Structure formats: structure tokens, C-alpha cells
Amino acid sequence: MIIRTAITPDVPAVASLERSTFRAQAYPAVFLRQAVDLWPDLICVADDNEAIQGYALGAPSASPNDAWILALAVRP
Numbered sequence: 001m002i003i004r005t006a007i008t009p010d011v012p013a014v015a016s017l018e019r020s021t022f023r024a025q026a027y028p029a030v031f032l033r034q035a036v037d038l039w040p041d042l043i044c045v046a047d048d049n050e051a052i053q054g055y056a057l058g059a060p061s062a063s064p065n066d067a068w069i070l071a072l073a074v075r076p
Contacts, residue, residue: 001046001047001048001053002046002047002048003044003045003046003047004044004045004047005040005041005043005044005045006036006040006043006044006045006055007036008033008036008037010036010045010047010052010055011029011032011033011036012029013045013051013052014032014043014045014052014055015027015028015029015032017052017054017055017073017075018032018055018071018073021073022071022073027057027070027071032057035057035059039058039059039060042057042058042059042060042067043055043056043057043058044056046074051075053074053075054072054073054074054075055071055072055073056069056071056072057069057070057071057072058070
């Protein structure tokens with residue numbers, strides 16, 4: 001398994017994991033796509049070459065060297 005930055009083709013798998021983990025509170029796929037475009041260094045996935053097994057989503061804060069963790073999920 002490798003941890004790498006997310007790319008656009010990962011969005012459907014990340015969105016599926018997001019929905020199964022957070023249900024009604026899940027971020028919509030369009031937001032996750034925007035996150036990949038806007039903050040490419042702040043969204044990463046755990047990939048085992050068969051499926052995305054987890055992801056972490058961050059967002060920049062007002063402080064230049066800080067970021068927020070918005071979501072973190074791992075498949076059971």
C-alpha cells in the first residue's frame with residue numbers, strides 16, 4: 001500500500017468512501033473534486049493498487065504554515 005496525493009480519477013472512489021463513512025454528513029463529490037484542484041498537496045489517499053483504502057483531506061488555514069484536517073476515513 002502506498003500513500004500518495006489524490007488525483008482527479010480518485011474522486012469517485014474517495015466520494016464513495018466518504019458517503020459510506022459519513023453518510024448524511026458526507027462532503028459531496030463536487031467538493032472533493034474542487035479540493036483536488038485547489039489543494040492538491042492537502043488530499044492524500046491510501047492505495048493498494050486495487051482500491052482506495054483510505055484518505056485524508058486537509059485545507060489551508062489563515063496561518064501560512066498550518067492546515068486543517070477536514071476529513072479522514074479508512075475502510076474497515
